[in-house]
Amino acid sequence: xxxxxxxxxxxxxxxxxxxxxxxxxxxxxxxxxxxxxxxxxxxxxxxxxxxxxxxxxxxxxxxxxxxxxxxxxxxxxxxxxxxxxxxxxxxxxxxxxxxxxxxxxxxxxxxxxxxxxxxxxxxxxxxxxxxxxxxxxxxxxxxxxxxxxxxxxxxxxxxxxxxxxxxxxxxxxxxxxxxxxxxxxxxxxxxxxxxxxxxxxxxxxxxxxxxxxxxxxxxxxxxxxxxxxxxxxxxxxxxxxxxxxxxxxxxxxxxxxxxxxxxxxxxxxxxxxxxxxxxxxxxxxxxxxxxxxxxxxxxxxxxxxxxxxxxxxxx
Amino acid sequence: xxxxxxxxxxxxxxxxxxxxxxxxxxxxxxxxxxxxxxxxxxxxxxxxxxxxxxxxxxxxxxxxxxxxxxxxxxxxxxxxxxxxxxxxxxxxxxxxxxxxxxxxxxxxxxxxxxxxxxxxxxxxxxxxxxxxxxxxxxxxxxxxxxxxxxxxxxxxxxxxxxxxxxxxxxxxxxxxxxxxxxxxxxxxxxxxxxxxxxxxxxxxxxxxxxxxxxxxxxxxxxxxxxxxxxxxxxxxxxxxxxxxxxxxxxxxxxxxxxxxxxxxxxxxxxxxxxxxxxxxxxxxxxxxxxxxxxxxxxxxxxxxxxxxxxxxxxxxxxxxxxxxxxxxxxxxxxxxxxxxxxxxxxxxxxxxxxxxxxxxxxxxxxxxxxxxxxxxxxxxxxxxxxxxxxxxxxxxxxxxxxxxxxxxxxxxxxxxxxxxxxxxxxxxxxxxxxxxxxxxxxxxxxxxxxxxxxxxxxxxxxxxxxxxxxxxxxxxxxxxxxxxxxxxxxxxxxxxxxxxxxxxxxxxxxxxxxxxxxxxxxxxxxxxxxxxxxxxxxxxxxxxxxxxxxxxxxxxxxxxxxxxxxxxxxxxxxxxxxxxxxxxxxxxxxxxxxxxxxxxxxxxxxxxxxxxxxxxxxxxxxxx
Ligand code: SF4
Numbered sequence: 001x002x003x004x005x006x007x008x009x010x011x012x013x014x015x016x017x018x019x020x021x022x023x024x025x026x027x028x029x030x031x032x033x034x035x036x037x038x039x040x041x042x043x044x045x046x047x048x049x050x051x052x053x054x055x056x057x058x059x060x061x062x063x064x065x066x067x068x069x070x071x072x073x074x075x076x077x078x079x080x081x082x083x084x085x086x087x088x089x090x091x092x093x094x095x096x097x098x099x100x101x102x103x104x105x106x107x108x109x110x111x112x113x114x115x116x117x118x119x120x121x122x123x124x125x126x127x128x129x130x131x132x133x134x135x136x137x138x139x140x141x142x143x144x145x146x147x148x149x150x151x152x153x154x155x156x157x158x159x160x161x162x163x164x165x166x167x168x169x170x171x172x173x174x175x176x177x178x179x180x181x182x183x184x185x186x187x188x189x190x191x192x193x194x195x196x197x198x199x200x201x202x203x204x205x206x207x208x209x210x211x212x213x214x215x216x217x218x219x220x221x222x223x224x225x226x227x228x229x230x231x232x233x234x235x236x237x238x239x240x241x242x243x244x245x246x247x248x249x250x251x252x253x254x255x256x257x258x259x260x261x262x263x264x265x266x267x268x269x270x271x272x273x274x275x276x277x278x279x280x281x282x283x284x285x286x287x288x289x290x291x292x293x294x295x296x297x298x299x300x301x302x303x304x305x306x307x308x309x310x311x312x313x314x315x
Numbered sequence: 316x317x318x319x320x321x322x323x324x325x326x327x328x329x330x331x332x333x334x335x336x337x338x339x340x341x342x343x344x345x346x347x348x349x350x351x352x353x354x355x356x357x358x359x360x361x362x363x364x365x366x367x368x369x370x371x372x373x374x375x376x377x378x379x380x381x382x383x384x385x386x387x388x389x390x391x392x393x394x395x396x397x398x399x400x401x402x403x404x405x406x407x408x409x410x411x412x413x414x415x416x417x418x419x420x421x422x423x424x425x426x427x428x429x430x431x432x433x434x435x436x437x438x439x440x441x442x443x444x445x446x447x448x449x450x451x452x453x454x455x456x457x458x459x460x461x462x463x464x465x466x467x468x469x470x471x472x473x474x475x476x477x478x479x480x481x482x483x484x485x486x487x488x489x490x491x492x493x494x495x496x497x498x499x500x501x502x503x504x505x506x507x508x509x510x511x512x513x514x515x516x517x518x519x520x521x522x523x524x525x526x527x528x529x530x531x532x533x534x535x536x537x538x539x540x541x542x543x544x545x546x547x548x549x550x551x552x553x554x555x556x557x558x559x560x561x562x563x564x565x566x567x568x569x570x571x572x573x574x575x576x577x578x579x580x581x582x583x584x585x586x587x588x589x590x591x592x593x594x595x596x597x598x599x600x601x602x603x604x605x606x607x608x609x610x611x612x613x614x615x616x617x618x619x620x621x622x623x624x625x626x627x628x629x630x631x632x633x634x635x636x637x638x639x640x641x642x643x644x645x646x647x648x649x650x651x652x653x654x655x656x657x658x659x660x661x662x663x664x665x666x667x668x669x670x671x672x673x674x675x676x677x678x679x680x681x682x683x684x685x686x687x688x689x690x691x692x693x694x695x696x697x698x699x700x701x702x703x704x705x706x707x708x709x710x711x712x713x714x715x716x717x718x719x720x721x722x723x724x725x726x727x728x729x730x731x732x733x734x735x736x737x738x739x740x741x742x743x744x745x746x747x748x749x750x751x752x753x754x755x756x757x758x759x760x761x762x763x764x765x766x767x768x769x770x771x772x773x774x775x776x777x778x779x780x781x782x783x784x785x786x787x788x789x790x791x792x793x794x795x796x797x798x799x800x801x802x803x804x805x806x807x808x809x810x811x812x813x814x815x816x817x818x819x820x821x822x823x824x825x826x827x828x829x830x831x832x833x834x835x836x837x838x839x840x841x842x843x844x845x846x847x848x849x850x851x852x853x854x855x856x857x858x859x860x861x862x863x864x865x866x867x868x869x870x871x872x873x874x875x876x877x878x879x880x881x882x883x884x885x886x887x888x889x890x891x892x893x894x895x896x897x898x899x900x901x902x903x904x905x906x907x908x909x910x911x912x913x914x915x916x917x918x919x920x921x922x923x924x925x926x927x928x929x930x931x932x933x934x935x936x937x938x939x
Binding site: 262 | 428429431432433435436437438439440441443444445446447448449451520524527528531532533534547550551554555558561562565568569572573576577596597598600667670672674701702703704705706709710712714717718719720721722723731732735736767769783
């Protein structure tokens, strides 16, 4: 197992390098002189020259890439001019907020999605199946940012059950209860689409598995239907559900950008949007690279989880 | 194509989606012709008018602009951008995919590596980076969304192209000296076009949503231009004051995406052959039982297990496959009864019908009874039947690689078989399983308990299957071709093991096989099945010595002399009849060398004489 993890980590290195190349390439697409683009047309020539030197723009592209890469490896992501603080500090702070939000959403979508899928398969063409299918259809069709605002309108504005936005009360003790109250709406809005996808896929995977010979064996042993569904079939279906959870994690992370904007969640997605609008390109560059690298890492975790649940995968 | 459309429209939801979508597209096309207010004219005194107010059917937004007009123009823009993004992604994705698939080699490698890299990003990060570099704006948002979707198309198209490139017509075109570009355009492209269209149809809703999302973030369409996303973005500031400015564009996006999803699902279902054949239906815990007249619940038992006129069918659409027709058998205490026939003869279905294990749908038990000590199992309520399964009647299946659960350890699967029927401490159950593994002669039994099925050899797995059947000391064991997957020496060992167990434990075994050699080694009596019917029955020695039914004789002839190499079933020319089109008379007639005209006229009865019976008008051996 240790060797497998090491192998996966090593094989992720070229992927992460590729990510940095792509990000760097995209950022070099900026039309015109980036320093002017960043500072605006009315910037003083000295400032432009200084920023150009800061960004190393006077050097050739390949050299610039390696300088940037080298700096990142030593933890220097540059300095955000709009926030006037090191990019990495800002990213780490924001990313933890995003992780909390995305993590809770992923949990919701995994638990709810799998349960819904299993129930749906177990009651194929029954009332529960139809209800779930309909809910799934609505869930995957409703844009998360629209759903988020609807939830605010209903549960925060009309019913006043939950706070409108933010991660903590402004004058609060940043308690867990406070966090939970704040996270319910955004996490729900963020989880909706992924839950639908997971439910749908779990249903399909379960139906596939339920026709396998070893399910018949379980029945021949006298295993109860509950045991057949939840112990035998679900375990086998997890083999195809887990990779989808991995893919959905990417979608949840992406959707978090919208949800963070809607709910004023202090996460990395909102940071990126603000940075783009303020043309704080170093922050964008660093943020995108960092989050993408974390996502690669996450996918390795998913693969390891997969090999844990399926002994047939040679670890 | 016709069939495809009917299938699509049989799915009413998909049809609804198609109609909605068509209506929306038409509406968007005629927007410029409609008598709408200018979507961009502001009228601040009249801001936030509610829907249905004078002159503004859907009310106005925060600048007093007419919402209906903005909605329609916005929908038009959003759809157009979504379609354009999909087209662009499809174009570049196809280009990359075809090049990779057609040229192969390092071009393929390089392109696919690049695609993998791009796919390593959570898609929105890439889109954000592109917009960051190019600057906010509708066109740039379109480029970003198209770019992040290129890999999806490239991957799909490459897969198809690789397959197509290997086909003869591409080779032929190459040999005839056509240029690469020409081959790609005239030979390859037409063949991948359907895939492209399906891929577009499944992603277009997604692209509409994504461009709207970027606009919502303020990175797409810029004021005063309206698209659905920017309308939602503007509504956010006035969420409390004027919820209708949120609901109007939100509902529109919802309707668009939902109708595209409905249509896409319909497309997928229509293209999926498994849905049509019902191969994705969930099998119920017990085979569906639809017997015209329920048999008497209890009758005096003849043997431990009595099958009485058992009839099982498969109903697939309008087709009815008569897999088992009116099969009656008696398995005595301590007896081993062989049930023999070619594959498709209905022997396995007979075995599974006994405890209602035939997958249903499509299986239906349409008549007869299966009695254990005189009690009809098929009349029992599910709870009672389940209590019998594995406890009083246990199965040994063919090919334990697929019949043992691949993800649970051997020991856990065996322990479960005990503990579903009675409370037993875990340690005791494990000890019992260990004991049984030793009984079936598994070396290192202790370590095998924690092995997974795929870690054992075929012979070992089969022994595990046997041990698992024995855990509850059943009275009856139904062994469904337990040795077919094994090589000859292992097969002999397993048979010897079964024979020993039977004698030691007084087991009654129903042994299903296609091999008379196996029957000869193990079974006291044998019943021969053909096309769902018993065609001959009797003591093994007597039948082996003098088969009455021509089919039985042929089956026996398939067994090679001792040491004469592998058995060949192909030795019987012809195929058994399809059980959904059984002939009126003898089902074996087309393959029978003794057939005469009257064989094909009426159903032939099973003629009993003493311990033997045969279903033949002109038997090989006259039964006295
Ligand atoms: S009934 Fe006629 S056709 Fe059928 S097996 Fe006997 S001889 Fe052959």
